[in-house]
Amino acid sequence: MDSQREATGPLVSETGAFVPSNDGTPCVLANRLDIGFPNDLVVSGISFELKQGEAVALIGTNGSGKSTLLKTIVGLLPPKGGRVSVFGMPPGHNARRIAYLGQFHASGFVLPLRAVDVVRMGRFPLRGLLGRMSHQDESIVMSAMHTMGIEGLAEYPLRSLSGGQQQRTYLAQVLAHQADLLVMDEPTAGLDAGGRELFLHAMNDELCRGASIIMATHDIQEEAALCQQVMLLARRVVAIGAPQEVLTPASLLETFGIVITGEKRVHVLECKHGHEGSEPFISGGRKM
Amino acid sequence: MDLFITPFSSNSFMLQALVAGALVSVSCAVAGTFIVLRGLAFIGDALAHGVLPGIAVAILVGFPGMIGAAIGAVFMIGGITLITQRSRLSSDTAIGLLFIGMLSLGVAIVSRSSSFSGDLTRILFGEILGISMTAILIQLVATVVIAATATVCSRPFMLLSFDPEQAQVAGFSVRLYHNIMLLMIAATVVVSFQTVGTLLVFGMLIAPAGAGALLARRIQIMMAWAILFGVLSTYIGLLISYHFDLAAGAAITLVTVVIFFVVFIIKNLRTGHAGQLEGVAHG
Numbered sequence: 355m356d357s358q359r360e361a362t363g364p365l366v367s368e369t370g371a372f373v374p375s376n377d378g379t380p381c382v383l384a385n386r387l388d389i390g391f392p393n394d395l396v397v398s399g400i401s402f403e404l405k406q407g408e409a410v411a412l413i414g415t416n417g418s419g420k421s422t423l424l425k426t427i428v429g430l431l432p433p434k435g436g437r438v439s440v441f442g443m444p445p446g447h448n449a450r451r452i453a454y455l456g457q458f459h460a461s462g463f464v465l466p467l468r469a470v471d472v473v474r475m476g477r478f479p480l481r482g483l484l485g486r487m488s489h490q491d492e493s494i495v496m497s498a499m500h501t502m503g504i505e506g507l508a509e510y511p512l513r514s515l516s517g518g519q520q521q522r523t524y525l526a527q528v529l530a531h532q533a534d535l536l537v538m539d540e541p542t543a544g545l546d547a548g549g550r551e552l553f554l555h556a557m558n559d560e561l562c563r564g565a566s567i568i569m570a571t572h573d574i575q576e577e578a579a580l581c582q583q584v585m586l587l588a589r590r591v592v593a594i595g596a597p598q599e600v601l602t603p604a605s606l607l608e609t610f611g612i613v614i615t616g617e618k619r620v621h622v623l624e625c626k627h628g629h630e631g632s633e634p635f636i637s638g639g640r641k642m
Numbered sequence: 643m644d645l646f647i648t649p650f651s652s653n654s655f656m657l658q659a660l661v662a663g664a665l666v667s668v669s670c671a672v673a674g675t676f677i678v679l680r681g682l683a684f685i686g687d688a689l690a691h692g693v694l695p696g697i698a699v700a701i702l703v704g705f706p707g708m709i710g711a712a713i714g715a716v717f718m719i720g721g722i723t724l725i726t727q728r729s730r731l732s733s734d735t736a737i738g739l740l741f742i743g744m745l746s747l748g749v750a751i752v753s754r755s756s757s758f759s760g761d762l763t764r765i766l767f768g769e770i771l772g773i774s775m776t777a778i779l780i781q782l783v784a785t786v787v788i789a790a791t792a793t794v795c796s797r798p799f800m801l802l803s804f805d806p807e808q809a810q811v812a813g814f815s816v817r818l819y820h821n822i823m824l825l826m827i828a829a830t831v832v833v834s835f836q837t838v839g840t841l842l843v844f845g846m847l848i849a850p851a852g853a854g855a856l857l858a859r860r861i862q863i864m865m866a867w868a869i870l871f872g873v874l875s876t877y878i879g880l881l882i883s884y885h886f887d888l889a890a891g892a893a894i895t896l897v898t899v900v901i902f903f904v905v906f907i908i909k910n911l912r913t914g915h916a917g918q919l920e921g922v923a924h925g
Contacts, residue, residue: 428811449813458805465679465803466858475804478797479812511859 379442380405381535381566382427388435389419389426395434396422400591402583406534409557409567411578411597414587414609420570421457423587424537427568428454440535449479453533455524457540469515469523470508473499476530498530499523501556503548517544522552529556536560538569542577554580574601649884655771659880662773663894665781666834666846667872669788673830674851675865676792676823679803683848684734685722685824688741690831690844692718694748697765697835702755707765708780711835715828718744722824768839768891770880777836784833791826792865795819800861842895846872849898853905871901 382404390396397419404410412420425431426438429446441448453476476498477491499505502522507515512523521544528536536557542550550573557567557580571577578584584600586592586609593605650656677686696714697707718740725736752762792799798819801809810816827847834843854867879894 425807430807430810446810449811452811454808454811456805456807458807466855466860466864467800467804468859471800471860472804475797475801475808475812478801478814481797482813483794483797 380439381408382438382440382568384436384438386436387426387433387438389422389431390434391422391431397587397590398435400436400585402585402594404535404566404568404583406566407561407564408583409561409569409581410583410585411581412568412570412585412587413572413574413578414570414592415611417589418587418609419589420587421539424454424539424568424570425456428452428537448535451534452479453528453531453536455528455536455538455541457543458524465512467512468508469504469510469512469519469526470495470499472512472523473508473526473530476527479531494532495526495530498526501529501552501559502526503552518546518549521545522549525553525556529560532563532565534565536565536567536569538567540570540572542571542573550576574606645885646881649881656880656884658773658775658778659770659890660876662778662781662837663770663876663880664873665778665785666837666843667850667876668869669781669785669830670834670843670846671850671854671865671868671872672788672792673827674847675854675861675868676799676803677827677847678851678855679861680823682823682827684737686827686831686847687844688722688737688744689715689718689824689828690835690840690847691741691748692721692744693831693835694765694840695744695751696748697840698748698751698755698761701761701765702751707836708832711832711840712828714744715832719821719824719828723821764839765835766839766841767889768835768837768842770837770890770894771883773837781833781837784829788826788830791822795822796861799823803861838891838894842891845895845898846875849895849902850875853902856905856909871898875901 380403382402384400384402386398387400388395388398389400400423402410412423414420422431426433427440427445429440429444433445438445441451473495474487474491477487477495481487481491496505496508499508502525504519504522504526507519507523512520515523521542525541528538528541542553545553554576557577560567561580567581569577574584578597578601581597583594584597585594586600586605588609592608593600650660674686677683693711693714696710696712696717698710699705700707700710721740722733722737725740726733748765749762752758752765755761798809798814801812801814802816802819802823806816806820809819830847831840831843834846838846850868850871851864853871854864857867858864875897876894879897880890882888882897883890883893
C-alpha cells in the first residue's frame with residue numbers, strides 16, 4: 355500500500371519508451387462543462403484540469419455520470435454546455451493520442467479474433483487505414499501482453515478466455531497504443547488480485563512515461579491513491595481535489611449514501627442515482 | 643469421374659453457371675462475413691428483398707434488371723438509415739415493415755407483366771443456367787471491387803465488428819464505414835440476383851459465412867472458409883441439379899445450408915472434448 359502512495363509523483367522514464375510531447379497545453383481542460391444525453395442532463399458545471407503525467411479518478415455510483423464524462427472527453431457524446439478541450443482541441447480530434455477503454459463486455463460474442471488481434475487494434479489509430487504494421491509495432495503489442503501477463507494467451511480465441519483474461523486483453527490493447535491520454539471506464543472490472551497488481555504497475559509506468567490518465571473506478575483504496583486528483587460524482591460534482599482531501603467520510607457519504615469506517619478501511623454502501631434504483635451494494639473495501 | 647466432370651466439360655451452360663456461381667460465392671463470402679460478425683442478417687435480408695420493385699419496374703419498361711435493383715437498393719439503404727436514426731420503435735420492426743412493403747410492391751408491379759409467374763420465378767430464384775457472358779463479366783468486376791473494398795477497409799471493419807465506439811475513438815468514422823459496409827452488401831445483392839435470385843442470395847450471404855464463423859479464430863480465415871464452402875456448394879448444387887433435374891439455384895442454396903448444419907453438428911460433437919482441454923490449458 356505505502357509503495358503505491360510513494361510512486362504517485364511523476365518520475366523519469368527508465369524504459370526509454372515513447373514520451374509524449376509537452377507543449378504546456380493541459381491534456382484535458384473542462385470549464386463549466388455540462389454533460390448528458392439528448393434529453394437528459396446528467397452533470398452540469400464540471401471544471402477541472404488534467405496536466406501531462408497526472409491522473410484523475412472519477413468515483414461515484416452507477417448512473418452518477420462517470421461514463422458520460424469519459425464519453426464526452428473522447429468525443430462519443432457532444433458536450434451539452436460549457437467548454438471542454440483535449441490537447442487544446444475539441445473532443446474527437448486526437449485519435450492518435452487517446453486510448454479509450456469503454457465498459458464493453460464481449461461475452462458470448464461470435465467474433466473470431468485471437469487475443470493478439472485485439473491487442474494489435476491498439477496500434478490502428480497510429481497506422482491508420484493502410485499504414486503497415488512494423489516489427490516495432492509487433493514488439494510493442496507483445497510487450498503490452500507481457501505487461502498484463504497474457505503473452506501465453508496470444509493465439510487463443512478471445513471467446514475462449516475468461517472474463518478476467520478478456521479484461522487483461524483489453525487493457526493490453528490500451529497499453530499497446532502508447533497514447534498520451536488514457537481514458538478508461540472501470541478498467542479493473544472482473545480482474546483478479548494478480549491482474550489488479552499488474553494493472554497498477556502498468557499505470558504507474560504510463561504516468562512515468564509522461565502519459566495522463568482519467569479513469570472511472572470503484573476502488574477508493576488503491577487506484578484512487580495512484581491519482582493526483584479525485585472527482586466524486588453523484589449526478590453533480592460532490593468534490594474534486596487530492597485524494598487525502600476529498601476521500602473523507604463526509605464527502606463519501608454524500609456520494610454513496612452510507613459509509614462504514616473500520617479496520618483501517620472505508621466501506622461504502624452504494625445507493626444508485628441512475629436509472630436502475632433500489633438494491634444497495636458494497637464496494638470500495640475488501641469483500642466481506 | 644464422368645459423373646463429376648463431364649456435365650461441365652460437355653455443356654457450356656453448366657461451365658458458365660459454375661463460373662458465375664463461384665464469383666457469386668466469393669462476393670457473398672466477403673459481404674456475408676461482415677453481415678454475420680455485425681449481426682446485420684436482418685438488414686441483409688431486407689436489402690435482398692427490397693430490390694424487387696426496382697427490378698420489376700426495370701423489366702416492365704425494358705431496362706436491365708441490375709439498374710432497377712441498384713435503384714431499389716439505394717432506396718432501401720436510405721430507408722434503413724432514416725429508420726435507425728429516427729425511429730423510437732426498435733429498428734427491426736420498422737425495417738421489417740419497409741422490407742415487406744417493398745416485397746409486396748414488387749410482386750404487385752410484376753403482376754402487371756404479361757408473363758407474371760415466369761418473371762417472378764426468375765427474379766426470386768435466379769437463372770444460373772441461362773447466365774450470359776456479359777453478366778459474368780459484370781459479376782467479375784463487382785467481385786474484384788467488393789474484395790478490394792473489404793481489403794482497404796479491413797481495419798475499420800474489424801474495429802466496427804469488435805466495438806463501434808472503439809472504432810470512432812480510434813479515428814474511423816462509424817457512420818462512414820457502416821455506410822460503406824451497407825453499400826458493399828447492397829452491391830453483392832444487386833450483382834448476384836441474376837444468378838441465384840433475390841430470395842436465395844440471402845442463403846449464399848449467411849450460410850457459408852456462418853459455417854466459417856464456427857470454424858475460424860481469425861476473420862481472414864473465416865472469410866476463406868466461407869469462400870471454400872460457397873464454391874463447393876455451387877459445384878455440388880449444380881451437379882445435383884444436373885443429375886436429378888432439380889432447380890439449380892435452390893439446389894446450390896440448399897447445399898450451403900446443409901454444409902452449415904454439418905459443420906455445426908461436427909463442431910458441437912467435438913466441443914465437449916475440446917472444452918475440457920481448453921479448461922486445463924488456461925483455467
